[in-house]
Amino acid sequence: MLCDECKSRTACMHIIKIVNNQKTEKNLCAECAKAAGEISLSFDTQSYVHDFLKGIFNHGLFVDPQMLRGQESCSECGMTYTDFNRKGKVGCSACYTVFGGQFEPLLKRIHGSSSHTGKIPKRNGGTLKIRQQIKKIRQQLEQYVINEEYEKAVLLRDEIKNLEKEIGLSGKGE
Amino acid sequence: MSMENLLDQPFVHWMSSGAQDGDIVLASRIRLARNLEGIPFPQRANGEQLSQVVSQLKSSLCDLNSNEQSDYMFVDLEKLPLLERLVLVEKHIISPDHAREASNRAILVKQDTTVSIMVNEEDHLRIQCLMPGLNLVKAFTSANQVDDIIENKHALAFNEELGYLTSCPTNLGTGLRASVMVHLPALVLTGQINRIVNAVIQLGLTVRGLYGEGTEAVGNIFQISNQLTLGFTEQEIIDNLYSVVKQVVDHERTARGGLYADTTDMLVDRVWRAYGTLKYARSISGQEALALLSDVRMGYELGIINEGSHCNFNELMVITRPNFLQKMSDCPELSGNERKKLRAQIIREKLTNKD
Numbered sequence: 001m002l003c004d005e006c007k008s009r010t011a012c013m014h015i016i017k018i019v020n021n022q023k024t025e026k027n028l029c030a031e032c033a034k035a036a037g038e039i040s041l042s043f044d045t046q047s048y049v050h051d052f053l054k055g056i057f058n059h060g061l062f063v064d065p066q067m068l069r070g071q072e073s074c075s076e077c078g079m080t081y082t083d084f085n086r087k088g089k090v091g092c093s094a095c096y097t098v099f100g101g102q103f104e105p106l107l108k109r110i111h112g113s114s115s116h117t118g119k120i121p122k123r124n125g126g127t128l129k130i131r132q133q134i135k136k137i138r139q140q141l142e143q144y145v146i147n148e149e150y151e152k153a154v155l156l157r158d159e160i161k162n163l164e165k166e167i168g169l170s171g172k173g174e
Numbered sequence: 175m176s177m178e179n180l181l182d183q184p185f186v187h188w189m190s191s192g193a194q195d196g197d198i199v200l201a202s203r204i205r206l207a208r209n210l211e212g213i214p215f216p217q218r219a220n221g222e223q224l225s226q227v228v229s230q231l232k233s234s235l236c237d238l239n240s241n242e243q244s245d246y247m248f249v250d251l252e253k254l255p256l257l258e259r260l261v262l263v264e265k266h267i268i269s270p271d272h273a274r275e276a277s278n279r280a281i282l283v284k285q286d287t288t289v290s291i292m293v294n295e296e297d298h299l300r301i302q303c304l305m306p307g308l309n310l311v312k313a314f315t316s317a318n319q320v321d322d323i324i325e326n327k328h329a330l331a332f333n334e335e336l337g338y339l340t341s342c343p344t345n346l347g348t349g350l351r352a353s354v355m356v357h358l359p360a361l362v363l364t365g366q367i368n369r370i371v372n373a374v375i376q377l378g379l380t381v382r383g384l385y386g387e388g389t390e391a392v393g394n395i396f397q398i399s400n401q402l403t404l405g406f407t408e409q410e411i412i413d414n415l416y417s418v419v420k421q422v423v424d425h426e427r428t429a430r431g432g433l434y435a436d437t438t439d440m441l442v443d444r445v446w447r448a449y450g451t452l453k454y455a456r457s458i459s460g461q462e463a464l465a466l467l468s469d470v471r472m473g474y475e476l477g478i479i480n481e482g483s484h485c486n487f488n489e490l491m492v493i494t495r496p497n498f499l500q501k502m503s504d505c506p507e508l509s510g511n512e513r514k515k516l517r518a519q520i521i522r523e524k525l526t527n528k529d
Contacts, residue, residue: 077214089296092214093331093339103343107336107404110344114405116337118348119318121325128334 003029074098127167134163180247181258181501186265186287186304189488193307197475198423200355200395200488201266201306204313206321207340207349208299209331215341216294224278227298230328231291235282237323245285251276260497266304268292289316291324296341297349299324306488308419310352310412318408337404347404352412354419359394359472360429361422370425371396377418378402393464393491398422434476445473449481453525457514463494463521485524493520 003011004026011027073080079091081102090096096103120129137156144153188201209215210230213223228250238246251259251272259273268281272295282291292300301324303317324330331339337347345351361367371381382397398419400411434441448469452458458466471487473479492498494517500508503516 077218079218087217089217089341090215090339090343091218093209093211093333096333096336096339107343107346111346111402111404114347115335116333116347116404118337118350118407119321121330121332121338123325123329 001027003027003032005029005032005035072098130163130167134160137163180249180267180283180287181261184265184489184493184498185486186267186492188266188287188304188306189486189492190306191486191488193305193309195420195423196307198357198426199308199419200357201304202309202313203266203305203351203353203355204303204310204317205351205353206299206301206317206338207297207345207351208301208321208324208338209340210298211329211331213298215297217296217341219294221278224294228278228280228293231282231293231299231324232280234324234327237327238282238320246282246289247285249281249283251279251281257497257500261501264492264495264498269295269300271295272300288313289320291320297345308354308416308423310354310416314350314352314408314412345403347402348406348408348411350403350408350411351399352415353397353399354415356396356398356419356422356426357394357468357471358396358422358426359468360433361426362394364429364433366425366429370422374398374418374422377414379415379418392461393468395464395468395491430472430476434478441473441476442478445469445476445478449473449479449525452521454522455518457511458518458521459514460494460496460517463517464491467491467494481525490521490524493524 001011003009005028009029009031011029013028013030013033015026015028015033017024017026074091074095075098076094077091079095081099084090084095084099117132120132122129137160141153141156141160144150144156193199210227213219213227216224216227219227232248235246235248251268254262254276256273256276259268259276262268262281263270263273265287267283267287267290269292272279272281272292278294280293282293284290288305289301289303292302301317301320303313303320305313305316333339338349340346340349358367358370361370374381378401379398380401382399383392383395398415400415403411406414448466452463452466452470467487467490470479474487493502496513499513499516499520502520503512505512508516
């Protein structure tokens with residue numbers, strides 16, 4: 001079906017308007033609809049995401065009223081919770097600690113209840129890399145035990161011991 | 175490569191032909207979001223802090239050059255006029271956001287244009303690597319190396335639970351956005367595209383237009399990328415995208431084959447008409463040019479047409495974008511009609527030369 005306005009492009013929407021009980025119907029293409037101010041199909045997704053983040057937060061059923069007051073501010077960058085609500089962007093890395101509890105439900109909604117399992121920077125990743133390694137080895141060890149491959153399991157157990165020692169030592173050094 | 179070349183030459187590495195699945199996948203992109211510890215994220219940082227970030231990263235230039243034995247170039251966006259910044263967007267070197275706001279913004283770009291590091295975009299650092307065809311692993315390896323080199327010198331904002339800390343909570347964790355630019359004319363023509371897009375979305379990926387967020391899918395080119403960044407390893411994110419894209423590519427190939435078998439005459443006619451219009455038109459809009467280039471590109475891949483095969487269609491798609499045309503023209507400000515004329519002229523020249 002062609003657009004009622006330009007009669008050249010294909011109509012992609014059907015608009016029904018009821019004004020003073022007068023019903024009018026039109027078939028328009030996206031461009032004519034936009035030009036007529038009927039509807040805008042192109043929007044900035046970026047701001048849409050942020051509006052959405054904001055909305056997701058304010059319309060939760062179990063929002064702590066203290067959270068919405070948003071007066072507490074980050075000591076590093078001065079961002080308040082209200083600022084975040086308005087912009088949908090976080091001020092600095094310290095904000096994630098300062099507003100940790102308040103961000104939690106939001107992060108859960110975006111990412112599920114997951115924690116980081118990807119790359120760890122050598123410089124400030126702390127002992128996380130080793131702890132993740134231990135976790136992985138432990139899983140494998142359990143598998144070996146199930147398969148009754150005890151010789152292999154013993155090797156892994158020693159490896160875990162060594163790694164744990166390493167963390168213990170580096171922990172004392174810090 | 176000099177800055178002039180970066181701006182004036184339409185060809186950049188991602189447009190190379192002959193890459194894996196290059197008949198359907200135009201390019202693969204990896205982006206890592208990183209921030210320096212102790213400085214507010216760009217949105218909240220003041221001018222002084224932003225320029226501090228720029229100078230710190232500028233100091234990484236020699237590390238990048240010595241470690242990778244390559245030639246990185248530092249570009250101060252403040253010194254580039256808006257038009258030139260927009261040309262970089264059309265070539266996918268920087269994002270639209272990065273072009274809009276130039277003060278205290280910069281890029282570090284590798285000589286062969288495969289890697290560019292945007293400084294002070296939404297995050298202090300956006301390391302991006304662009305490769306031709308379906309080449310996610312190679313792109314990730316390059317971006318990861320750059321990340322290692324930068325991390326060697328600067329402490330990055332990181333949290334054990336949340337991973338790399340980013341300005342927008344949707345990038346937390348790996349900070350990794352992997353995306354693939356695909357050309358899907360047959361899925362669009364056969365009306366299967368909505369079904370495919372819905373399936374892809376259900377698998378945790380997003381589908382967008384040619385120039386990323388908020389843009390339309392012109393010329394039947396779509397970008398498929400991962401949505402979640404936290405709770406998965408980089409490997410898992412890339413594997414998931416790779417396997418989904420592989421399936422999309424298979425569907426497109428099947429659709430192309432079916433279309434060709436069932437409606438040979440119609441398709442051959444369509445492709446040659448598109449070619450004819452491109453070759454002889456005296457005035458052409460950007461939308462029309464992309465739509466026709468899309469048809470010809472498919473016709474070329476299906477072996478319907480080999481005239482003009484010396485042309486790189488990926489390159490033509492960039493040449494015919496409005497800002498690039500403006501850059502190529504001597505006229506200070508092209509009117510809409512002048513631009514259409516120039517576009518038609520350039521396409522004509524590209525298609526007839528060397529024939």
